[in-house]
Structure formats: C-alpha cells, structure tokens
Amino acid sequence: xxxxxxxxxxxxxxxxxxxxxxxxxxxxxxxxxxxxxxxxxxxxxxxxxxxxxxxxxxxxxxxxxxxxxxxxxxxxxxxxxxxxxxxxxxxxxxxxxxxxxxxxxxxxxxxxxxxxxxxxxxxxxxxxxxxxxxxxxxxxxxxxxxxxxxxxxxxxxxxxxxxxxxxxxxxxxxxxxxxxxxxxxxxxxxxxxxxxxxxxxxxxxxxxxxxxxxxxxxxxxxxxxxxxx
Amino acid sequence: xxxxxxxxxxxxxxxxxxxxxxxxxxxxxxxxxxxxxxxxxxxxxxxxxxxxxxxxxxxxxxxxxxxxxxxxxxxxxxxxxxxxxxxxxxxx
Numbered sequence: 001x002x003x004x005x006x007x008x009x010x011x012x013x014x015x016x017x018x019x020x021x022x023x024x025x026x027x028x029x030x031x032x033x034x035x036x037x038x039x040x041x042x043x044x045x046x047x048x049x050x051x052x053x054x055x056x057x058x059x060x061x062x063x064x065x066x067x068x069x070x071x072x073x074x075x076x077x078x079x080x081x082x083x084x085x086x087x088x089x090x091x092x093x094x095x096x097x098x099x100x101x102x103x104x105x106x107x108x109x110x111x112x113x114x115x116x117x118x119x120x121x122x123x124x125x126x127x128x129x130x131x132x133x134x135x136x137x138x139x140x141x142x143x144x145x146x147x148x149x150x151x152x153x154x155x156x157x158x159x160x161x162x163x164x165x166x167x168x169x170x171x172x173x174x175x176x177x178x179x180x181x182x183x184x185x186x187x188x189x190x191x192x193x194x195x196x197x198x199x200x201x202x203x204x205x206x207x208x209x210x211x212x213x214x215x216x217x218x219x220x221x222x223x224x225x226x227x228x229x
Numbered sequence: 230x231x232x233x234x235x236x237x238x239x240x241x242x243x244x245x246x247x248x249x250x251x252x253x254x255x256x257x258x259x260x261x262x263x264x265x266x267x268x269x270x271x272x273x274x275x276x277x278x279x280x281x282x283x284x285x286x287x288x289x290x291x292x293x294x295x296x297x298x299x300x301x302x303x304x305x306x307x308x309x310x311x312x313x314x315x316x317x318x319x320x321x
Contacts, residue, residue, distance in 0.1 A: 092233045092234060093237055096313070098320060098321070099320050099321065101321040142319075175254075178262075179255075
C-alpha cells in the first residue's frame with residue numbers, strides 16, 4: 001500500500017517537473033506563416049498561460065481583462081496540421097525570456113508570410129502549449145528563415161540548460177553530503193559520547209533511554225544513502 | 230516598469246546571495262578537509278603535536294582566503310547578469 005502511495009507521489013512529482021520544463025523551455029517548429037493578426041482576447045481563468053501586456057505600458061496582468069493580443073497562424077510542412085502562436089511580451093521575471101519586442105516580431109512574421117506555391121519556411125522558437133479547450137497558445141519568441149522544411153535543428157539551448165540543471169543537482173548533492181559528513185555526523189558523535197557518559201553514570205535509567213536513542217539513531221539511519229540494489 | 234526591474238534585481242540579488250553563501254561554505258569545507266587529510270596521511274608528520282596540525286590547517290585556510298578559487302565564487306553574481314544580457318540580446 002505504502003509502496004503504491006510512494007511511487008504515485010514520485011511519478012506525480014516527476015510529471016510535474018517534466019511538464020514544467022516542457023512548457024518553459026524553448027522549442028522550434030519548422031512552419032510556413034499563413035497569417036498574422038491581432039485579436040481582442042478576454043483573459044480569465046487561463047491567465048496563468050498568458051504573459052503581460054507590452055512591457056513599458058500600463059500593467060494589464062490583472063485577471064478578467066481584455067487585451068489586444070498578436071497572433072501568428074502557421075502551417076506545418078505536412079500541409080494539414082496548423083499552429084496558432086500568440087506573440088506577447090514576457091515581462092521581466094517569468095518565464096525568463098525577457099522578450100519586449102512583440103511588435104518587431106509581428107512585423108518580421110508578416111514579412112515572412114508566404115503561400116503554398118512559393119513557400120518560405122521558417123523556424124519559430126516558442127515556449128508553451130496549444131490547449132484549445134482553455135484557449136491557450138504557445139508564445140512565439142523568435143522567427144528565423146530556414147532553407148527548407150526538412151532542415152535539422154540541434155536544440156543547443158535546451159542541451160545547455162538541462163546540463164546546467166543536472167550540474168546544479170549534482171553540486172547540491174555534493175554540498176549536502178559534505179555538510180553531513182563534516183557537521184551533522186560529528187554532532188551526532190558528540191551526542192553519542194555525551195550519552196556514553198550518562199550511560200556509565202546511571203545504568204538503569206540509561207538502559208531504558210538508550211532504547212529511545214537507538215530508535216532515534218535508526219531513524220537518522222533512514223536518511224543515509226543505502227547501497228544500491 | 231521601474232518596479233518590475235527592481236523586483237527582478239531583488240530576486241537576482243537574493244538568489245545569488247543564497248548561492249554564494251552555500252558555495253563558499255562548501256568550498257571552504259572541502260579545502261579544510263583536504264588540508265586535514267594531507268596532514269593525517271603524511272608519514273613524516275606522524276606524532277607531531279596537535280597544535281602544529283591546527284596551525285598548519287589555519288595557515289592553509291588563510292592562504293585559501295586570498296586564493297583565486299575563493300575569488301571565482303563571485304562568478305555566482307556575474308554569470309546570471311551575463312546570461313540575462315545574452316538572452317535579452319538574442320531574443321529581442
């Protein structure tokens with residue numbers, strides 16, 4: 001029973017982390033831009049999936065507002081599946097894209113618009129998801145022309161960011177182990193030695209207390225790394 | 230606008246300071262452990278009084294205080310600023 005709860009909790013946590021990274025990290029789509037436009041968009045309960053108004057203008061991050069948001073329609077190389085990107089400033093804190101040139105990006109997108117007969121393929125760097133049920137759109141960050149629909153792009157930015165996250169986790173673990181080795185364990189040793197003195201002085205009373213201590217130590221022991229199975 | 234920038238600056242300063250403190254504690258601890266191990270595993274120093282061991286370690290820590298390694302921890306403050314500048318330049 002506990003095993004199921006434990007694993008359910010771990011899987012939920014993992015899904016949360018992976019989902020968060022998948023939403024936030026940049027991705028690139030190879031598409032052809034078919035249309036660019038603005039749309040009055042009411043933002044309500046899905047506000048978490050929208051960014052701020054143009055940076056430098058009045059603060060319009062309040063829930064239940066209507067904002068004029070730029071959109072970019074695009075079609076994938078298969079000619080059927082389409083994608084709608086929003087084009088919003090991200091503001092200055094989260095997600096940390098520090099994008100404040102939505103108008104310029106919209107102009108670039110309009111410039112790169114093309115039709116079926118004479119396609120101009122572009123790579124749209126974006127983050128976020130398309131969730132039609134909540135009217136949620138990925139936010140386009142950068143648009144660059146590419147040679148053709150089959151061009152291979154290497155996600156260098158994601159490689160760097162994920163390596164950095166792995167490095168930070170590795171260092172945090174090293175730091176924690178060092179802290180335990182140099183600070184926690186000696187302190188426990190002191191407790192143990194002090195306890196031995198008490199033990200020698202009052203055998204009968206300490207005999208009972210030692211059961212408590214042994215249990216406490218066993219509990220501490222559960223925090224130690226176990227040999228891998 | 231200014232409030233937003235101040236908020237960003239505040240977050241960076243607080244976050245970097247936490248990282249700086251953690252990294253300096255860790256780095257010093259690693260150095261001290263290495264000094265202790267150097268002394269303890271050196272056969273020539275066996276049986277020397279404990280005072281000398283302490284003095285050796287303190288001297289080593291004092292040298293560490295002025296080392297390049299300790300100064301490099303300031304990168305914790307510089308790297309985020311450089312990263313943000315690069316992102317701002319590339320995205321916009």
